[in-house]
Structures are given as structure tokens and as C-alpha cells.
Amino acid sequence: MRAGHLWVLSATALGLLAAASLMVGAARIAPGDPMAALVLGVSRIPRTLAAILTGAALAVAGVVMQQIVRNRFVEPATAGTPEASAAGLLAVTLIAPDAPIWLKMAVAALAALGGAALFAALIRRLPPREVFLVPLAGIALAGVIGAGVTLVGWQADLMQYISIWLMSGEFSGVIAGRYEFLWIAGAAALLAWFAADRFAILALGPDAATALGLSPVAVMRLGLVVVALVTAMVVVTVGMLPFVGLIVPNLVARVMGDNLRATLPVVAMTGAVLVLGFDLLGRIVIHPYEIPAGTILGAAGAVAFLWLLWRGDRDAR
Amino acid sequence: MTIHQGIEISGLSHAVRGAEILAPTNLKLPAGRITALIGPNGAGKSTLSRLIARIEPPVTGRVLVNGLDVATTSTDRLARELAFLGQHSWLASRLRVRELVAFGRWPHCKGRPGPADRAAVDRALAEFGLLPIAGRFLDTLSGGQAQRAHLAMTAAQETPWLILDEPLNNLDLAHARALMAHLARLRDGGGSILVVLHDLNFAAGWADHVVAMKDGRIVAEGTPADVLTAPALSSLYETEICVGEHQGRPLVLHHL
Numbered sequence: 001m002r003a004g005h006l007w008v009l010s011a012t013a014l015g016l017l018a019a020a021s022l023m024v025g026a027a028r029i030a031p032g033d034p035m036a037a038l039v040l041g042v043s044r045i046p047r048t049l050a051a052i053l054t055g056a057a058l059a060v061a062g063v064v065m066q067q068i069v070r071n072r073f074v075e076p077a078t079a080g081t082p083e084a085s086a087a088g089l090l091a092v093t094l095i096a097p098d099a100p101i102w103l104k105m106a107v108a109a110l111a112a113l114g115g116a117a118l119f120a121a122l123i124r125r126l127p128p129r130e131v132f133l134v135p136l137a138g139i140a141l142a143g144v145i146g147a148g149v150t151l152v153g154w155q156a157d158l159m160q161y162i163s164i165w166l167m168s169g170e171f172s173g174v175i176a177g178r179y180e181f182l183w184i185a186g187a188a189a190l191l192a193w194f195a196a197d198r199f200a201i202l203a204l205g206p207d208a209a210t211a212l213g214l215s216p217v218a219v220m221r222l223g224l225v226v227v228a229l230v231t232a233m234v235v236v237t238v239g240m241l242p243f244v245g246l247i248v249p250n251l252v253a254r255v256m257g258d259n260l261r262a263t264l265p266v267v268a269m270t271g272a273v274l275v276l277g278f279d280l281l282g283r284i285v286i287h288p289y290e291i292p293a294g295t296i297l298g299a300a301g302a303v304a305f306l307w308l309l310w311r312g313d314r315d316a317r
Numbered sequence: 318m319t320i321h322q323g324i325e326i327s328g329l330s331h332a333v334r335g336a337e338i339l340a341p342t343n344l345k346l347p348a349g350r351i352t353a354l355i356g357p358n359g360a361g362k363s364t365l366s367r368l369i370a371r372i373e374p375p376v377t378g379r380v381l382v383n384g385l386d387v388a389t390t391s392t393d394r395l396a397r398e399l400a401f402l403g404q405h406s407w408l409a410s411r412l413r414v415r416e417l418v419a420f421g422r423w424p425h426c427k428g429r430p431g432p433a434d435r436a437a438v439d440r441a442l443a444e445f446g447l448l449p450i451a452g453r454f455l456d457t458l459s460g461g462q463a464q465r466a467h468l469a470m471t472a473a474q475e476t477p478w479l480i481l482d483e484p485l486n487n488l489d490l491a492h493a494r495a496l497m498a499h500l501a502r503l504r505d506g507g508g509s510i511l512v513v514l515h516d517l518n519f520a521a522g523w524a525d526h527v528v529a530m531k532d533g534r535i536v537a538e539g540t541p542a543d544v545l546t547a548p549a550l551s552s553l554y555e556t557e558i559c560v561g562e563h564q565g566r567p568l569v570l571h572h573l
Contacts, residue, residue, distance in 0.1 A: 070409040128409070197428040201420055203410045207372050207403045212474075213396025213424040257454055258410040261428065 003256045010269040017276045021048040026288040042176045050179040051276040057185035059271025060192050061230035062245020067199040068223040071134040075245030079138035081231040082240040083145035084115020086165045113228035169241035170292030171279050185233035192226045196260035241294045243301025322348035329378030338364045340533045348509040353524035357554050360530040362513045363482050370401035370480045396424035400474035403482045414466045415451040421473030441473035460487040481512045497523040517569040521545050
């Protein structure tokens, strides 16, 4: 498959899925039905946009994290970033339960930033050639932060919230007025595209980046901000979706490589296709009930991740 | 006032956790010349070249490159004055050769390449014999081909100064000779080059100026004929080295 084909394929699939997503749901839409406009405007269009924004932003955040830590087998979801963001949300819920939603968002984003920065600092001393040490460190960090969040959540009787944030991202609760923070995640992904060359140069290593006149620390910080914003907005709005940031970047890199300026739009579209596709699938299989997109992704993504690991770094270098 | 062209180093030293890597050093490197930096392993050659190229920020002492203080000049400005290629580590990115070389134009075009940038990339690809493999991914190349791709990226930067740390690594003898000939052409066009070399005969054959280092100190500098003598090299490397002559240049013999 050539790079141009991937462009056409992902754009076409996204268009078809978006159209299907507008048509499929518990309520039936018939032409001329006065309820149709309401269903579309309040539920179907917001839900479709939410899935597209989430998938695109998570996939881009995955690429950004992979570039700044120079390892293909990590994504925010396996590096403790959502857990850190949940810890921030939990803290603000306990300390200031009546805080406005934007403040909760800000605290979640700052906590995610702290978690991502901690991960980046943690892995700095790991040998770069041992490609599986970095994801292992991420999973360990996620476990530690997640355990702390669970402990506090149990004692404060907030486990229900925590499971919504971390366990199963899903879109059935998305209606107009309750998904708009995802536009911030989308904007962060767009920011990453503007800085695409910087991330690609940073991935050449700090020495090469310095020699080309970039500040590796500044680019790293920008990347962490993108990762934190995307993760926090997704965690708070729809709940974390696993594997999107891991599988999509690896698939696209296999075909197109890592010239991010060219690949990021395809990464974003493919991420949107994956999430929207699984959300749609979840609406169809036990219609009129639903299976959360995150649940399907968890199962399908785990298989795909095992396949990536099994291939090892044969062409992941 | 004329700005001094060349590299001036004064009082430069470097230590890692209390261990001295580079003793306080004063050195002037002439512009428009190929300067070879030689010496045994651990002599501090890489450290010195990395300090000059501001890859390691200098803590004590001062480095001026064509009059620019590397500690206070913006890294972006310096990227248009000097290009540096280190002993590069393993590359995680999956890039095509042309994409990698094009990153050498970043200091000039910031990701918006114009015709001049594309021409520079094409020149660098041609210069290092990479045009036939310009569309291939780096992870499919041999070590020597990948090294040439990195050299081409550095060359595409087209800076007055070029600083290369052991650029002959992985290169076969034809490509090693071609690289030295490329450096000589750059010099003839007015360029200035500092190159860390392990193979003394490449220093003998191509350098205008040789700086010898040992234990973090500069122990000798001068023309190849001055520095590359049997007694000096034998003491520098602590092994017996003979020096003959070939085509008017020193010929270093150390293989037996």
C-alpha cells in the first residue's frame, strides 16, 4: 500500500462512517420527521463529532508521546497519563466538589501534565535500544498511580466516577452541551501538526535536534502539553479509550514512515475511523442496547498490540 | 572592526561528576582549513567537539565560532554558522533518506522549503551518492549508507563551519576517501572543517592542521608533518608507531 492510498482510504472510510453514524441509534430517523432534526442536532451530530475528535486526538497524542520518548510501544494510556489525570479530578472532587467544570478540567490537565512529565523523567535513564523497557516502565507507573487513585476512590465512595474515567470510554452519554471540551483535544492535536517537524527532529535525538538549532527541552515540553491536554479532555468527557494511540501510529508508520508533517493528518483520520467505527459497531451488535467503544477497543486493541509486540522491532526502528 | 573568522577557545574545561574530562584549554582553529583532531580513546576529542558545537553547554571558559559566543548566541543562529554530526545513536524514526537530509535545511527554512532548500538537498544527496536510494527508509539501509545519509543532512545545512565526530565510522574505504575529498572541496570553496579522526592516515593525507589530544589536554598542534612524527605519535598512543612518507605526506604505519 502506498502513502497516497492511505490518504484516500482513511478519508473515504471516515466519510462513510460519519454518514452511517448519523443514521444509526436507538431512535429511528425518517425523512420529514420533525423529531429527526432534534435527534440529529442534540444527539447524533454531537456523538459523531465526539468520536471523531476523540479518535483523532488520541492517535496524534500517541504519535507525539512516541516521538518525544523515542519509543514506538508507548501511548498516554499505557504510561499513566489518564491515571494521573484521574488523580487530579479525584482531588478536586474531594477538596472542592462545587468547583466549576472548567476548573476541574484545568486541574485534570495539570495532573496529566505532571504524570506525563514524570514518565518522561522516569525513562530518561533507560537504554534506548531496550525498546520494551519503556512501555514496561509506563505500565508500572500507570499501576502505581492507578492503585493510589483506587485506594482514595474506595474510601471516598467515588469508584463509580473512577471507572467511568478510566475503564470504558463510551459515547452513549454524549449530547450537545456535554462534549465540547473535546474541541480542546482537537485543537491540541492541530497544534501538534503545526509543530510536526519539531517533533520529528526531536526524534532524531537531542544531539541532532540541538545541532539543527532546536531546544530539545522546549519541544519536549510542548509535546507533554499536547499529550496532557488530549488525555485530560478525553478522560473527563468520554472516559479513556485504550490502544488508539498505540496501534494507529504504528500502522501508519509502517506504510508512510515518520515524516510527521505528512503522516499526522492520516494518523488523525485513521484514529477517528477506528473510534467512530467501534462506536458504531457497539451501537449495532445488540441494538437497541449498546456496547461501549472502549470495551471493544480493549479487546481488539489487545490482540493488535500483541501482534505488534510479536513483530518486535523488526521494522519498528 | 573585523570579526575574527575561526574558532577561538579560551579557558574551556569540562568535568563530569568531579572527573575532569577536559583540562582548561586554549586553542585557535583557523578558518578555511581542515583541522583534524586526533588522540587515543578517552582523550576528550568528542567532548571538545561537542562543547564547540554547543551540544554540551560550556560551563567554564569561552568558545567563539566566527566571533559568536556559543554560550550566549541563540542555538538557532548557531545552526546557521556550524553544522555538527556526532557519533549518532540508534535512530528510532522511520524516515526516508530524502526526508532526513531535508531536516538539514530546518535552520534555514523552518519547515517551509523553498527552491534554494530543495536544491541544497539535491546537492547533498548527489554529493554522497544517495540519489538512487533517496526514497528508501533508513531502517532498510546498511550502516555505511545510513552514515552517508546523516553526513548528507549535515552537509545540506551548508554552514561556514562543519564539525564532524568520527565521520568515517561504518564507511568503506571508497566512501571514506570520497568524504575526505568532499571536505577538501568545501575547504577550497572557503569552508572550515573540524573533524575527529581515528585513522591517522586520513589526517596525514587530507588535513591542513592537526591537533593531538591526550588525557583531556592538547599535547601538540601544527601541520601534519609537524605533529605526525614517529616519536610524537608513539608517545601519544603509548605504542610503537613508524612514520614513512608517501606523495610528500606522512604515512603512519602501526599495523604490525
